[in-house]
Amino acid sequence: MIRKIVEGVYNVGAIDWERTLFDEIVPLPQGTSYNAYLIIGKEKTALIDTVEPEKYEQLERNLEEMKVDKIDYIISNHAEQDHSGSIPMVLGKYPEAKVVTNAKCKEFEKDLLHLKDEDFIIIKEGDTIDLGGKTLEFIMTPWVHWPETMTTFLVEDKIAFTCDFFGSHAATTHTFAEQYDRIYHEAKRYYAEIMMPFRQIIGRNIEKIEKLNPEIIAPSHGPAYREPGFIINAYRDWISEKTKNEALILYVSMHGSTKKMVDALVDYLGKYRVEMKVRDLITADLGEIAIDMVDVTTIIIATPTILAGPHPNAVYAAYLANALKPKAKVIGIMGSYGWGGRTVDILKANLGALKGEILEPLLIKGLPKEEDYAKIEDFAKKIAEKHRELGVMK
Numbered sequence: 001m002i003r004k005i006v007e008g009v010y011n012v013g014a015i016d017w018e019r020t021l022f023d024e025i026v027p028l029p030q031g032t033s034y035n036a037y038l039i040i041g042k043e044k045t046a047l048i049d050t051v052e053p054e055k056y057e058q059l060e061r062n063l064e065e066m067k068v069d070k071i072d073y074i075i076s077n078h079a080e081q082d083h084s085g086s087i088p089m090v091l092g093k094y095p096e097a098k099v100v101t102n103a104k105c106k107e108f109e110k111d112l113l114h115l116k117d118e119d120f121i122i123i124k125e126g127d128t129i130d131l132g133g134k135t136l137e138f139i140m141t142p143w144v145h146w147p148e149t150m151t152t153f154l155v156e157d158k159i160a161f162t163c164d165f166f167g168s169h170a171a172t173t174h175t176f177a178e179q180y181d182r183i184y185h186e187a188k189r190y191y192a193e194i195m196m197p198f199r200q201i202i203g204r205n206i207e208k209i210e211k212l213n214p215e216i217i218a219p220s221h222g223p224a225y226r227e228p229g230f231i232i233n234a235y236r237d238w239i240s241e242k243t244k245n246e247a248l249i250l251y252v253s254m255h256g257s258t259k260k261m262v263d264a265l266v267d268y269l270g271k272y273r274v275e276m277k278v279r280d281l282i283t284a285d286l287g288e289i290a291i292d293m294v295d296v297t298t299i300i301i302a303t304p305t306i307l308a309g310p311h312p313n314a315v316y317a318a319y320l321a322n323a324l325k326p327k328a329k330v331i332g333i334m335g336s337y338g339w340g341g342r343t344v345d346i347l348k349a350n351l352g353a354l355k356g357e358i359l360e361p362l363l364i365k366g367l368p369k370e371e372d373y374a375k376i377e378d379f380a381k382k383i384a385e386k387h388r389e390l391g392v393m394k
């Protein structure tokens with residue numbers, strides 16, 4: 001399906017309705033798309049990014065429908081294979097085409113795709129290519145989310161092609177974002193899973209994009225934005241230090257003791273006016289957990305003791321939080337045990353990259369007793385105090 005962005009600019013990429021998992025880890029409840037943009041100038045034609053190799057047929061069909069008999073430049077904004085993977089096929093079909101990218105991206109693509117030196121034209125920050133009335137300018141936007149990522153700006157039409165940056169995993173036939181609630185959620189999911197670890201650097205890249213004053217932002221996943229402020233402001237909010245008066249409770253329970261602790265904690269946090277999100281680590285969608293992590297003040301991991309340590313799903317949650325580096329300011333560890341174990345040590349070892357303060361852990365032997373509920377209430381009170389001190393609770 002071909003989708004016109006403006007005169008001479010078309011999304012000829014692929015829609016992937018069936019894909020349910022990305023990178024074999026990220027759930028895709030709404031599928032995804034791999035947008036490739038065809039830019040037709042008076043003299044030259046460029047293709048910005050390609051598609052996941054298994055969807056190449058869609059790209060080829062679209063190019064044939066557009067009667068494209070020559071591509072001069074394949075602009076590669078990012079070496080990850082969902083955008084670069086079909087470059088060898090496009091080069092096979094259009095052998096005169098050159099791959100235009102930065103030096104770092106070239107090295108990745110030589111490794112990942114076995115492209116050769118002679119396949120490339122290397123550009124750097126601020127370089128331009130004139131297609132004849134359509135000028136492409138290259139802006140380096142590293143770490144969104146690999147070191148080589150860049151943005152291509154179409155000067156005359158003021159369109160920023162940002163690749164993964166500002167993208168959303170959403171299979172849709174809409175050319176532009178229309179269902180804003182849906183796209184906000186999917187873009188936040190995308191940010192949480194892919195971009196959040198690079199929060200500090202993203203701020204500089206947002207400024208670079210804003211300086212271009214784009215009228216359209218066209219990422220390589222999900223719909224394009226005719227109102228760039230929508231997605232730029234959302235990103236600004238997500239990367240800011242601001243957190244909400246919310247605690248995210250990630251728990252797993254084997255025989256109900258940890259669940260009873262969690263239920264009590266929920267009641268007490270409610271009593272002390274802390275809002276919550278509660279996820280059972282056995283059934284929860286990892287993407288939803290990542291979204292929750294974007295702006296909560298507190299993350300609590302609650303686990304039973306199994307084989308002398310935390311439940312493996314609790315370790316996984318800790319590892320995930322550690323890798324995504326959310327801006328949470330307070331971290332809690334709680335759970336139950338039968339006869340000891342290294343639950344706290346193992347979880348702490350997996351939380352070392354987080355900046356948040358780790359509270360004194362709360363471990364209870366067996367099913368919580370009357371006196372244990374007082375400890376759980378103290379734990380909740382401590383979290384509420386932290387939220388007050390941090391100014392997130394009014």
Ligand code: FEO
Pocket residue numbers: 078080081082083145164221
């Ligand atoms: Fe959409 Fe980093 O690939």
